[in-house]
Amino acid sequence: MSDINERHRDRMERKKAIIDAKIAAADKNIGVLIVNTGNGKGKSSSGFGMAMRAMGHGMKVGVVQFIKGAMSTGEELFLRRFPEECSFHAMGEGYTWETQDRERDIAKAREAWEQARAFLRDPSYGMVVLDELNIALKYRYLDVHEVIADLLDRPEMQHAVVTGRAAPPELIEVADTVTEMTVVKHAFKAGIAAQPGTEW
């Protein structure tokens, strides 16, 4: 065996020992609360990728899209094909700067939260995706303490995924896994429009 291959094997053996020990220590199986935040791409798409994984494992998924909804996105068009595996609910008012009516936004957000709460109380849902919920919290359309109470009260094995830039610190505090998506570069700045398939 050549030298580079031997060094590779040695390094990999040490790496494997470390990882194996970590895996052995992480032995709890429980539903996790995941938050995807930051200004970069991939917050919502990661939520829908997890929905796909959950459905692959036979879990039922509930989705509520806050803020979005005026235009049908690829994820909506796709997920509505599986009504028995995925319950899809969109707030349906478009982005807030399309409506510019705060009272109407609040009423719509509350309605959407009622739907979210129904999923969060139903153990038949293995995962609940709350897309762009952070935006509704940022604009104080919903009370963060009420939202957190409902999230923490969900069935023990249920996963919850919250997306949107500017996640409130109170939510980050109680979450199990938090990722910040940061922009390294974005096609939009180079004059490329939001593309179907990648952005919506």
Place this chain on the structure above:
Amino acid sequence: MSDINERHRDRMERKKAIIDAKIAAADKNIGVLIVNTGNGKGKSSSGFGMAMRAMGHGMKVGVVQFIKGAMSTGEELFLRRFPEECSFHAMGEGYTWETQDRERDIAKAREAWEQARAFLRDPSYGMVVLDELNIALKYRYLDVHEVIADLLDRPEMQHAVVTGRAAPPELIEVADTVTEMTVVKHAFKAGIAAQPGTEW
């Protein structure tokens, strides 16, 4: 109308004007090269969420999973249900630290790249997801210049999504959109095992 609602409307109007101008300026429609990198969660799941979006818009998707493949993931179980909409290919050797045989890894990675190249030359694929390709590049299982040449040579309207930590600078340079997923906190550190639905 109350003061807070009026201020909200004013702020939203200004925001909308800025965003509308940006949208008008970004008028190119073209396939984009997206790279998800960093140590945080959401790189692969975002890739699969984009695959879902693309399928929702009626695009055919090609997936090659580098590195992964010893165990069936949720995304594989799910996507294999739609062979006409998604061609799924896994390198099939598990993580490199399971095999610890560099020469075999290289042979398998090359085989996987041949599959990737076939997707990248076929305009009937609207999106190609190259999951964990960055890891194969990091270990120099594949030549970064060869990979970039094939990526840039793809059909004009085809999207390509590359995931994995440690994306090489040469790839970041040529990509349209690059996101770094950074860890704010991770459930694994609190002793929670990788959960089906969220991690795999």
